[in-house]
Amino acid sequence: MFKIKEKKFKFLQKDVNNKIKEIIKKEENPSPTIAQINRGLGHNFYQGDIILNLKQAEFLFSKFNLKRNRRQAINSVTFPTSLWLNRTVPYTFGNSISEERRTRIRQALSFWADQTCLNFREEELFQSNPSETRLQFGKGNGCSSYVGKQEGDQYVSIGEDCDQFGIITHEVAHALGFFHEQSRWDRDQFVSVSLDNIRHGYEDQFDKESEEENDNQQVPYDLGSVMHYSECELIISKSLKCQNVNFDFLDAFSSPDAHNPVLSAKEPYNQKTMGQRIAPSFLDVLLMNKRYMCLDDCKSRGVECKNGGFPKPKDCSQCICPWGFGGKFCDERGSSVGSNSNCGETIKVGISF
Template sequence: MVQMALNYIQARTCLQFVQSSVAANRIRVFSGSGCYSSVGMIGIVAHEFMHALGVWHMQMRDDRDSYVYIDLSSVPSNLHGNFVKLNSADVINYNPYEYGSTMHYDAVAFSSTNSYTILPYDTPYTRTIGSRTITFYDIKTINDHYQCHAWCGAGSAVCLNGGEPNPRDCTICNCPAGYGGATCNQRPAGCGEALVATGLWQVKQFTFGNAAVTTYRDSYMECNHRVQVSNKTTLEPTAL
């Protein structure tokens, strides 16, 4: 599991993880009473290693009050430190505040009553925070911090839709969610459909999960559906 998480990060950044028992500076991975890192799923492992790489929790950013409301009324006082807001002099916000980051706590984090402790001002994101999916911006933050973008110069891929050249292979791109292909101009590989909108309502049924799978997955399964519309038209999706 640890190696899978490191491989995921390594394949999209300029970082190289080398196993060593003698290096002066190294990260020790062991079986303990909790899951933590000093500063399950692949996303959880990546979360802890990102701490070791210098990344703080998203909700600790100095600008967090513009995006979430913190309610400590149900949090034991000895756990309040998990919600400390960082000083702007101590942190660099390389990228936008991201509710879906693997570095964001969930909405009821550390609550003793399962009550909300973190409330996004954009309320639909209440069920988004706490995700354990490693996002485009999670990877981009590592690349920004370690100046991995300098690895790609002339001749690198020209990425579309906000993508960036992958420092591990500058001929392909790291793509934001919903985009795939070498230059982020395609629907991501894997399950999903390419749909065409019409002037009449169409009903599509999508099944999430697999009842036959009763054990935990190493990672999440993603399905991407892309809807093509004509110029100057508005798409109106409705969930039933």
Template sequence: MKVIIFAVWIIGIIVANVHAKPTAVVFTKDPEAKFLNLERLPDETEGHAINASRKARGLVLMGNGARWSNGIVPYQFGSGYTTQLQADVVTRMRKIENLVAINNARCIQFRPRVSTDLYYITIQNGTGCSARLGQSTGNVTLQSPGCSDDGRTFHELLHALGKSEMKERECLFHEQSRSDRGLYVKVYPENMQTGADQQYLIYENPMADMLNSSYDYSSVMHYAKYDFSSNGKPTMEPIQSNIKIGQRYNLSNGDIQLIRRYYNCSSNGPTLPPFTIPIEPAYPSMLLSTYSSELTNQNLMYNRNGSSLPNFYYEVINVTVPAAGSYIFQCYSNIDTFGYIYNQAFYPLSPAMNLINAFDDENIERWEFSFMLTFNSPDTSLLVVTTYNPNMTGSFLIAAILLSPLPPPRRQQQRQQAALLPPLPPPRRQQQRQQAALLPPLPPPRRQQQRQQAALLPPLPPPRQQQAALLPPLPPPRQQQAALLPPLPPPR
């Protein structure tokens, strides 16, 4: 009984009670064969790795040649590159510098060419993706569009960091050319285009040195399953199940360690100039916020849903959206991440409970999750960030983007629209009253008007009899007048 109570108590501690009911829309993966490898074949004018009839990486081909002096690679741009394309390539150079630096101490550095440079690379906009191996005066071809993304630029610049002329120099080349590759992948030459088999040659010691590194499926130098296929069938497959190959978006941890060992890097070198790796979301103008963290061996572990293996580090993140709408969540990392969305609570001991959906890769070349959620109102959801393979650690960043806000409910929308519209006119009777109040008063009725006018006029003369009373008396009649006259004198 005590054991049961203790288990319930532990579950209660790690459960996050968050109420959210979003509708998840999954980004569907593109078919693997859809992605065309534009890295050029050696039977063309310039091969993918030029001046190297035999090549290797993961893996360094050994010889008497020197690395780029002090890890500094001068560069210039050829024709065909706009100012913006040049800025994009330089940003990717800065990314490589910062990824391989140890405590910001310079390991390798790309800088513009000066007149005294004997060796330098020329970056040009040509056909396909190709690079001359190692310290030399040669071209790095990055076709735009087609090869002007992060992963392909990284791939070709890593070739440029290596060496050419196999028996006399060293070179960084492809992961599948390691002497131990037979333990990790199967290669099918019968499915390859003519000349492509040169990219899959195996190199044995002492010609090749793997620098004590393990086989790296996630290397940016590893080819994908269908690269250079002539018939739509795989040219190479991992022997182990649930393994992915051919990413083209970042340097793996193995790539970083190999470059550090190859150039004998330490934390005592010159300090790199300040640089912030930019976030490049799908819709930069609508970027709302970012969240950065790191999976370490201090994180809790669990058996993630969908995998039969144990020991996956994870982190639970509360995602709160400020308004209704469709949101995109993009992950950026140099580890292969995996995301899960839960609508109420996350139970590590029952990872399928309350699960809305799971999100793996954006596509076969970009092994970071990217998904869209639609919220009908401001709300909170749970995002569990873990990894594709167990026991993996590393930093990650998640960018939240508001793709399109949802219109408010109809009644609220009507209220908002009404608030923006001019007020409706009053009812007709009220309108008539308001108009009447603004008009001059109507003239009084005719009889009242006559009375008012009469009151303003001088009084009418009295009736005739009344006028006679006011007149002096009329003289008496003639006879009466005669009586009033003095008597006439007697006749003469």
């Protein structure tokens, strides 16, 4: 379903890399990453921006089999009971959230609502008869979220510099049940981790889940996921030449030592897709739809989508298309990054098939 001829695949990946460079070059002052925003707060969070509930923390720091069973414990608590099973996610805003920031958060929620079968219902902070469980967006310290549905008002921090579309959709994805992409059990097939380049004390942030506990719904590993760490995440020293905006597709083959990242893609033309915070990728959207069984809504009446696309859950006559494809049936070449197409308009950068 997701296979594309190798030559076309490499051409598309090179094109993706060039598009990302164009976007970055247009930014005189590139937006900081979540790790940069949360610098100094890192030890308060799991994996840099995840808030643990009491049960998760107890499992994590249990004196029994701490290292081996840490992630398995988290997953046993988190899935499947942490999903929003009725597909409706109530939310509210804390008083610290400005109207401008509320608008950006609503845009991020609208993205997930439009691309999946999920619905988001806004409530007043102090309304009578509020939902028993709801997301409460606040301007706390940094960018952070719990993973999956919790009890009561569930805090999502959209702090200073966190109000970027890609970051907000990232934190919302945590709240909907997503961990980081690079913690998948099959990660080592696609990226190498240089432990010597990781800041001291943060090495365990790159632990993997076990195959038994990590259900990825058969969705391929995605270096372009909005949930993936960047190549420089938790780098030990700024002196390491890691964030090279002028990285070139061919340089990856001719100059393998040109930079020293924490994460290195096994296929070098994918190197600069890691850590993008532009928008959720096609595979992020596919996984969310599979996780919440949204694809079942169009099983008997959905349009037949080509090239790995799938019917849009809330309008089965439309297709959601992988990056590089467009048209009603995903059988045409997609439009450029940043254009206003109707199919996959905001999920076009950094896709791995």
